[in-house]
Amino acid sequence: MASERRYDPVTGQYTTGHQWDGIEELSTPLPRWWVISLVVCFIIAIIYAFLYPAWPTTKTYYTGLLGWTSHSELAEYQTEARAGQAHWREQIAANTVGDIAASDDLRTFAVAGGKALFNENCAGCHGIGAGGQQGQFPSLIDDDWLWGGTLDDIYQTVTHGIRNTDESSRQSEMPSFKDMMSEEEIAATAKFVLAMSDTSVSAETRNAMPGAELYTNNCAGCHGAEGEGMRMMGVPALADQIWLYGETEEAIRNQIVRPKMGSMPAWGGRLGDDAVKMLSVYVHSLGGGEK
Amino acid sequence: MNHALIEKSVALLFMLTFIVISIGGLVQIVPLFKIATTVPPVEGMRPYTPLEQLGRNIYTREGCYTCHSQMIRPFRDEVERYGHYSIPAESMYDHPFLWGSKRTGPDLARVGGKYSNAWQLAHLVNPQSVVPVSIMPSYAFLKNKPLQYDDIDLHLNALRSVGVPYSDEMLEKARADIEAQATGQGDTDDLLKRYPKARLGDFDANPSEITEMDALIAYLQILGALVDFSEPGAANATPAK
Incomplete structure (x- = not known):
């Protein structure tokens, strides 16, 4: 098989000296550009290994001449980005939500930032545009507030949340009336509650209903004599036509028997105070904000 | 040569x-x-509670990791959206880790506490009901599948053999811990002593039964919630020199 290398005049190259049944193999060298590229790659790799963290050592690892880490690079980017907004962020930090909303410039900045934060963090429940979802999560664009719609109320709610493990979270619990009232009484109460928001039913007719007294004895303490609700305790108003958990008699009966109560995470620790301020101003600006 | x-x-x-x-x-x-430790220790990390661990098994079984990553990379866009970047210690008790490599859905490394249990339930039952543009399939069946936890101590023991520090007490009380966490009743103080920050309560709005939904939501609600990053130095992520 093996024989002498010989010069091949047709291609101008030498052969490898191998031949099989008279067929010979050319020993064409690798293209020069390719060899140069390879060598350059080796050189770059060696330089890289000195500049950047590349090698483990027996106790820790070699950190590289540049001292680069992805974490410090991130910190630099963050600092740079924050610096561009520093003028506004400092004022957000220094002012109360009321002052932020009162200043045109600051409010514009807060609403823009708040909107981005809202879409990422709040829209899951309250929906893009804050329309809420009936049966689950309240709308934030109307003026029917469970826990209050002033800037300070919203700020408090967003910071500490509702019915969670945060120490300052808003807390309240509606008891189940399953064992306290009979089924007929519950049905009568539900009928009365529905009538409270029905403008076609006069007060006299309503007060003559069998559920009227039951309501006064069992529900009025929290929901108010006229169904006006109690924001201190997050008690919903019953005299309006906005129903979170459904507007049918059956839904109201279910709520008396097995009350649903929403829970909201505390955002203060997760997003930071500045972000919560911006969010509060944004939510307040959606239409239902109160003075 | x-x-x-x-x-x-x-x-x-x-x-x-x-x-x-x-x-x-x-x-x-x-x-x-x-290297003495390739994973710098941080405050707050603890092994999963038995209920969370079973939820994690369901997460793995259902292949959640094929669409959701659990790894916030140290890039500005990710940190702005998801929160602090993931640090090694946060997956030190994961066997195997579920970092994933593809995001059809969002990263879940810090989804714990981001939504209420009610949201997680509504979303798993019918994702489009809360996120209209979602393409996630429904996992409503988890709500109807009773959680199998007779053999939980064996699961924990297996994890212990690969280095997760479950104590004898944790193994012994594993079943009781599952019931306490999924109902919010029983000896919850004892549970919280063993597993600080564990979320308690009926996760699937069905107090009469412990289902796979309870376990999965309990797991989702603890993801990324153990380390308190508001503490300075909490994320000192480089090994001690």
Whole structure:
């Protein structure tokens, strides 16, 4: 098989000296550009290994001449980005939500930032545009507030949340009336509650209903004599036509028997105070904000 | 050495190849055994509660990791959206880790506490009901599948054998811990002593039964919630020099 290398005049190259049944193999060298590229790659790799963290050592690892880490690079980017907004962020930090909303410039900045934060963090429940979802999560664009719609109320709610493990979270619990009232009484109460928001039913007719007294004895303490609700305790108003958990008699009966109560995470620790301020101003600006 | 010699002797070729590969392997592997800890310890990390661990098994079984990553990379866009970047200690009790490599849905490394249990339930039952643009399939069936936890101590024991520090007490009380966490009743103080920050309560709005939904939501609600990053130095993510 093996024989002498010989010069091949047709291609101008030498052969490898191998031949099989008279067929010979050319020993064409690798293209020069390719060899140069390879060598350059080796050189770059060696330089890289000195500049950047590349090698483990027996106790820790070699950190590289540049001292680069992805974490410090991130910190630099963050600092740079924050610096561009520093003028506004400092004022957000220094002012109360009321002052932020009162200043045109600051409010514009807060609403823009708040909107981005809202879409990422709040829209899951309250929906893009804050329309809420009936049966689950309240709308934030109307003026029917469970826990209050002033800037300070919203700020408090967003910071500490509702019915969670945060120490300052808003807390309240509606008891189940399953064992306290009979089924007929519950049905009568539900009928009365529905009538409270029905403008076609006069007060006299309503007060003559069998559920009227039951309501006064069992529900009025929290929901108010006229169904006006109690924001201190997050008690919903019953005299309006906005129903979170459904507007049918059956839904109201279910709520008396097995009350649903929403829970909201505390955002203060997760997003930071500045972000919560911006969010509060944004939510307040959606239409239902109160003075 | 003459190249032809290596090419003609298989034994020699094999030996030399083995030596070259060994050098490459040893350089990478040996130092890992020597480093006192490749995972810098942080405050707050604890093994999963038995209920969370079973939820994690369901997460793995259903292949959630094929669409959701659990790894916030140290890039500005990710940190702005998801929160602090993931640090090694946060997956120290994951066997195997579920970092994932593809995001059809969002990253879940810090989804714990981001939504209420009611949201997680509504979303798993019908994702489009809360996120209209979602393409996630429904996992409503989890709500109807009773959670199997007779063998939970064996699960924990298996994890202990690969280095998760479950104590004898944790193994012994694993069943009771599952019931306490999924109902919010029973000896919850004891549970919280063993597993601080555990979320308690009926996760699937069905107090009469402990289902796979309870376990999965309990797991989702603890993801990324154990380390308190508001503490300065909490994320000191480089090994001690």
